[in-house]
Structure formats: C-alpha cells, structure tokens
Amino acid sequence: MISRPHPVYATNLGxxxxxxxxxxxxxxxxxxxxxxxxxxxxxxxxxxxRKKKYGNLQGTEYVEWLAGFARLFRDxxxxxxxxVVELGNAWEPGKPVMSTLTLKALLALQEEGHFxxxxxxxxxxxxxxxxxxxxxxxxxxxxxxxxxxxxWMSPSDRPKADNRRVLRxxxxxxxxxxxxxxxxxxxxxxxxxxxxxxxxxxxxGAIPPNVLxxxxxxxxxxxxxxxxxxxxxxxxxxxxxxxxxxxxKFLTDEGDLVLDPFAGSNTTGAAAEHLRRRWLSVExxxxxxxxxxxxxxxxxxx
Numbered sequence: 609m610i611s612r613p614h615p616v617y618a619t620n621l622g623x624x625x626x627x628x629x630x631x632x633x634x635x636x637x638x639x640x641x642x643x644x645x646x647x648x649x650x651x652x653x654x655x656x657x658r659k660k661k662y663g664n665l666q667g668t669e670y671v672e673w674l675a676g677f678a679r680l681f682r683d684x685x686x687x688x689x690x691x692v693v694e695l696g697n698a699w700e701p702g703k704p705v706m707s708t709l710t711l712k713a714l715l716a717l718q719e720e721g722h723f724x725x726x727x728x729x730x731x732x733x734x735x736x737x738x739x740x741x742x743x744x745x746x747x748x749x750x751x752x753x754x755x756x757x758x759x760w761m762s763p764s765d766r767p768k769a770d771n772r773r774v775l776r777x778x779x780x781x782x783x784x785x786x787x788x789x790x791x792x793x794x795x796x797x798x799x800x801x802x803x804x805x806x807x808x809x810x811x812x813g814a815i816p817p818n819v820l821x822x823x824x825x826x827x828x829x830x831x832x833x834x835x836x837x838x839x840x841x842x843x844x845x846x847x848x849x850x851x852x853x854x855x856x857k858f859l860t861d862e863g864d865l866v867l868d869p870f871a872g873s874n875t876t877g878a879a880a881e882h883l884r885r886r887w888l889s890v891e892x893x894x895x896x897x898x899x900x901x902x903x904x905x906x907x908x909x910x
Contacts, residue, residue, distance in 0.1 A: 612637065616897050617907045622877050622887035624907075626897040629869035629890045633680060638867075638888065645684045645888075646768070646864035649852050649876050651694040651756075654845075655709050667709065674713045677869070678721030684867065688768045690859045691723060694731065694847070696756040704743040704750055714759050723761035726769075727818055731756045731851060735823040760855075773857045775813025824848045831873060834902020843873035843896050852879040860885055874900035 613632045615623035625632045638644055655670040681691055695714060698707040718725055738744040738752035824846075835842040852875055856866060862884045868876035871889035873896060880887035881904060891897045901907050 611635065615910050617901050617904075617909050619881055619904050619907050621881050621885065622889065624871070624874060624877060624897060624900060625888070625890045626892070626894050627890065628892050630677065630680070632890045633684070633869060636888075638684060639680075642683050643686050643689075644865055645867045646686055646689045646860045647856065647866045648681055648685060648689075648691045648869070649855050649866060650692075650868045650870045651845075651847055651872070652870045654696045655698050655707075655713065670709060671713045671716050675716035675720045678717050678719075678723075682721045682723070682763055685763055688764050688766070689762065690726070690767045690769070690855075691721075691761045692758055692855050692859070693717065693761070694756050694758045694851070697753050699740055699743075704740075704747070710757065714757070718759065718761055721761070721763075723763060724765045726760045726762050726765075726767060729758040729760065730819045731758060732819055732821045733824050734821060758851075758855075760859075767859065768861075769859050771815055771858065772812070774816055774854055775811070776816050778814055820851065820854065822848050822850050830905075831878075831899070831902045835899050838899070838902070840895055840899045842899055846873050847875045849875055849879055849882075852876045853883065856880055856883050856885055871900065872896060874903055878903040 613625050613627060613635050616626050617624050625636075633639055652674060655667075685691060693714065695710040698709045699705065700707050717723075732755045734754065736752065736754040740750070740753065743750040744752050831846075832842055852868075856876075856879055860866060860883075863886065865886045865888065866876060866880040867887070868874070868889045871877065871891040874889045874891065877887045877889040877900070889900075891900065901909070
C-alpha cells in the first residue's frame, strides 16, 4: 500500500506539503479521485544559467522535466479547469542572446498535455533591477529584462472564467464620458463600427488587458517579518500576491480547489486562503516550507 503524504502545516482551507511534486501528488488522495482541481497556478523554477538553492535544470533536461507533469496536471484538473504557468526569460550562457528554452518548455507542456492555450499574459514589473547586468549595465548593449510570461491553458476550449471578477476602475476620462453621455460613435480608421449605446454602458469597470503591470517592491510584510523573527531565509524569488489573486478571481469560485505544485514561499496558498478557496501546495525545500507558514495567521503545524 502506498503511504499518503502528510502536510507540514494546515489551515481551515488548505494544506502545505514538503517534497517533490511528482512524488507527493502521485501519493495524494486527490490523484485517486482525479478531476478535482479547478486551477493549477504555479511558477516552476526558471531555467537559469547559474544554479540556485531552490533548484533549476537547464537545456533539454528542463524541457523534459516540465513536460513530464503534463499528463498528471491534466488528470488532476476538472474538465473546465485551468492551468496557469509563469516562466521568466532565459539567456544563452556568456552571450547577449536570449534563449528560447522557456518557450520550448511551455510548448512541450501544452502539447504533451493536449491543453488548449486559452491566452498568453505578460506580467510587467516596472521596478525590476536591470538585468542581465553584463549586457545592460556594463556593456550597455541590451535593455533590462522586466517581464515574465504566463500561459493560461485548459483541457477545454471554454474553461470556467469570468472577467467581470477582475474589472479595473474606470479612468477619469471614461468616468467623465459616462456622466456626459457625449461620444462620437461611428466607423473608425480601422473600419470598426462603434455604437454609442454599447460604448457608454456602465459595466462597473474596465476589462483589463493581458499585460499585468505589477511592481514587486514591497520591503516588509508578514512573511518577511516572520522570517526575520524565526531567523530563516526567505525565498529569493517571491511572486507578488496580486498575481495569483488575479487568476484565482478570474478562473475560480469561492470553495474551488487551487493547487501549486512548486509553491516556493506559498504565495498561491496565501492568495487562495484570502479569497476563500481551498488550496494544496507542495514545495521541495524544507526551509522554504517552514518560512511560508508565516503567511498564515492561523496555520497549525502537523
């Protein structure tokens, strides 16, 4: 009999496990039930040229490793569920040339799992430090790399989604337009015909674009304070909480199950907890699991 994995800590809504995702998930009761996850949201280790503590493969080894999760992810997802994967850019070792490795890895994952690519998102960090330093700061022959790529995939071409949950506040000019009701409708140079009535409808907010501008500049929060008090190292590549929050709102309902198989500091679990979704997270590094507990005020060690 295969032993079930035991969570390191738990809340009323979620569980955090320590171990390799492929080992933990295959032993978890969730795999036996199948089709129980509404959203897999994750940011796997990037295929960086320099080795990091949290682990990162390179080249075809990385592509094969990520693609190896495709069928498992598909089995775990509900038919109308979603898989969102964030990956940063990679560069060729010692050259001012970008690598296509992350694109190949995403394509391999999509093709191996027979997923539909519902939409590609760009997460732009305007406050990101200039990198790669040699090409940007020293030789001044490239611009700073300031975005990551997120692929929204699904077993279905119509997964559960509702952009009304992620509407943005109208701009000042749009609010004035809605008040004045004065708008020049008609055909545009692009030959689009814009109707006055539909354009002036107040829908409660603006539909956001697929470019998310999120500055990762927070210097202090509960997680970092917890790490300082406990004298544990924080995860070096923490994702802003607003990124998983956006996709959890967009693609799930309250009570749905959200999974992060490469949890890091468990930002996904914290976002799901805040939004009243059930969650499961897996992280291979024990010290990152320990420090991630600081994101939850009522987490219980098990």
